[in-house]
Amino acid sequence: MTGRLLWPDYARPVDLAAIEAVPLEARGLPESTYALLARAAARWPGRTALTVLPDAGRWREPVCRTFAEVLSDVHRYANVLHDLGVRRGDAVALMSPNCAELVTATLAAQVAGIAAPVGGALSRPHLAELLRRSGARVLVTAGPELAPATWDTAQALARDGLLDVILVLRPTGAAGAPEPLPAIDGVRIGYLGELAAAENPSAFAGDLPRSSDLAAMFHTGGTTGAPKLAAHTHANEVADAWMLAASDLFEQETVVFAALPLFHVNALVVTLLAPLFKGQTAVWAGPLGYRDPRLYSQFWKIVEHHRIAAMSAVPTVYAALAQIPVDADISSLRFPMVGASPLPAAVRDTFQAHTGTTLIEGYGLTEATCATARTFPDVSRPGSVGQRLPYQQVRVVAADGTWEDVPAGQTGLLAISGPTVFPGYVIGRDENGPVLDGLGKLVHGWLDTGDLARIDEDRFIYLAGRAKDLIIRGGHNIDPAVIEDALLAHPQVTAAVAVGCPDVHAGEVPVAYVTLASGASVTEEDLCDWARERVPDPAGAPKAVTVLDELPVTAVGKLYKLPLRADAIRKELRRALDRIPGVHVIDAAIEGSSIVATVKIHPSAQEDAVRAILGRFAIDWRLVVLP
The missing domain is CATH 3.30.70.1350 (Cation efflux protein, cytoplasmic domain)
Structure with missing residues (x-):
């Protein structure tokens, strides 16, 4: 493949048409995530692929692996899984905070079978249901040194008869002999690194994955109830990673900072797979990632030391960073990307004023692999989450179930089609492997995102809230973002969430919850008055504002409204x-x-x-x- 064919000009919104004049199939994308890694190792064997920090306090003591070394490690880990009987249709569960071994194990699971990352904060009944649904009998998990609570959960799941094998991970840079592991009847337990040491580093012993094979299963849908398990093919993940890497934002020298947990698609696609395309170094934060309070006080020094150019985080991270004095040279930071939840205008403006760097907003969802749209730093589209990525199609349809297109510029339900749309949710297994079902989200090849949006004449997307998040007051639709933006404009408000409160007269009315800056003097009544004067529609003025010490968030830092x-x-x-x-x-x-x-x-x-x-x-x- 020629470099020109693989890497078209993609710096401006107008480049989209020329890119799509060449069919995606003609661009010669790698067959699988394994083939993507193998390509990187062949082209840049001695270049640093991974720089993994042991924790936020030891950011000068990373563990580094070249592309060739990562490929060798993946071969060893995948061969361990193959020896244990993992085959193409078998899921391997991974439950651990980020560490060097987890990055390798995630890639290896996609080589030997199907990676099924799960968040350790989920309740045991939910984890048990995910294991049953995925069919995973092998669990790669944090050991007692890395995350004691996660290790306790893993043992409990094994004692409940849900696992046959537990492969244990150690902290990044761990030295000395590991802790002895307990015996559990009927379960094989061992340290993955020790088991992999004797395996062949030069090749995988089994059949390599193909583009149509499943690569991963990601749980989605919240932190309560039984989350859905969305399946991704290798073609889904490679295509979405390429769409991001094709952008001029990602050049070979771009160092990418990764701190979201690897059970989140953003961490996998944006900060692990996309850098493989151009041989970029990814700097991985310690096990707590953005949830480590120590990271923030050291963050600008980390940017300077490692010459971080790009990063991916949620709005709450950028809101926190905007309060940290810049005490280092951060001129390398050019492409801070934000996604996973809507970006309040106040957070965008404050971060830019504080750092001199423009946030690049993105939009995506697990069911479309990861990313579907992104903004351009030099093209102002206030309120937009960006233009659709190449080869993904978007449309806005009526939210009444008819799937009729709404007139241009009007708000409706956002739908997506193209090579990143997932094949369905995993609802169980049969003799052929995972059983998939769209569960009503897939209609004639289009994905119902559940998001309300409008699309302008340049195909930029403007979100208007989640269909399920709309506050409906007496039949009047209220976008909670309007209330949140008004409250965030107050100088003493650091975060805000608006939700619907039941009301016997109007069905529901808006109320809001906020956090305040240290030393703030504003009262809840003051904030009600402030919002009433600034929310454009009087029906949207919150009936009450409650001040909390902190707002609930999910494991990846998204504000959690339930x-x-x-x-x-x-x-x-x-x-x-x-x-x-x-x-x-x-x-x-x-x-x-x-x-x-x-x-x-x-x-x-x-x-x-x-x-x-x-x-x-x-x-x-x-x-x-x-x-």
């Missing part, structure tokens, strides 16, 4: 039922992706009155009469 919705329901029901004697407990709990309110009453309470009040709210509820 607990706040539950809190709003709980408060409103307490207010409504306050005058009825005999009401003992009012709670609202997250069950799956829904919230169910529970009211417990004494037998002497006015049960009919309680039921009548609960029935006036558009919520799921249950009434429990105490014995």
Whole structure:
């Protein structure tokens, strides 16, 4: 393949048409993620591929591996899996904070079988369900030195009969003899590094993956309930990684900083696979990544020392970095990318003013592999998440299920088609391997994203909120981002989330939750007044603003709204039922992706009155009469 064919000009929005004049199939992309790694090792064998920090405090003491060494490590790890019986249709679960061995093990799992990364913070019942659904009987996991709580969870899953093999990881740069591992009946347990030492580093013993084979299964859908398990093919991942690497943002000398957990698609595609295309070095943060408070005080020094040029993070990370004094030369930092959740304008503007660097916004979702759109640093499109990536098609359809296109510029449901759209969710296994189902998200080759959006004449996408996140007040749709942006414009507000609160008259009304800067003096009433004066639509003014010490976030730092919705329901029901004697407990709990309110009453309470009040709210509820 010629360099020109693989790497077209891709610096401006107008380049898209010329890129797509050449079919994607003619660009000669690698067959699989393994072939992508092998290509990098052949072209740049001695160049540093991975620089892994042991932790935020030891950023000057990384473990470094060249591309050739990474390929050898992947061969060894994949051969261990093959020896254990892992074959093409078999899933290998990976549950660990980031470390040098996890990066290698993730790639190796895609060579020998199918990688199934899971977040260790999920509850044991959820982890058990993911293991059952994926069919994974082999677990690669953090050992007692790296993450004791994760190690305890792994042992518990094994004792529950869910695993046949546990392969244990050590911390990056671990020295000395590892801790002895316990024996669990019927389960083989060993340190992956020790087992791999005797394996062949020059080749994989099994059949290499093809483009149509499954490469990974990623859980998605939240941190409660049983998350869905989205399947990716090798073709999905290679294509999406190429679409990112093709951009002029990624040059050979671009050093990429990686700190999102590897159970998140952004970490895999943006900071692991995409750098393989041009032989770029990826600097991986310690096991806590962006969740390590120590990282922030050292961050600008890390940028200077490692000459970081690109990074990928969520808005909350950039909001925090904008408060850290710049105490180093950060001129290398040119391409800070932000995604995973909407970027508030206040965060974008504050970070740019603080660092002199423009945030590059992106949009994507697990079901479309990772990235679908991105902005251009030199092209201003306020409010846009960017232009679609090459070879991905987007359209906006009516949100009523008819799939009819809405007129240009109008808001509707965003749909995506193209080579990155996933083949479906894993719902189980049969004799042929994983069983996939679109579960209503795939319609004639188009993916229903669940996001409301409009598209301008240059095919730039403007999100208008999640369809399920809309606050509907008396039939009036309210985008929570409008409220959040108004509150974030207050100089003492550091983060804001708006959610719907049940209301007997309007169905629901908006309420907001915020965090404040240290030493802030503004009151909740002051913030209500502030928002009322700045939210464009009076119906969108929050009924209440609650100040919290911190807002709930997921494991990758995305603001997590369900607990706040539950809190709003709980408060409103307490207010409504306050005058009825005999009401003992009012709670609202997250069950799956829904919230169910529970009211417990004494037998002497006015049960009919309680039921009548609960029935006036558009919520799921249950009434429990105490014995």
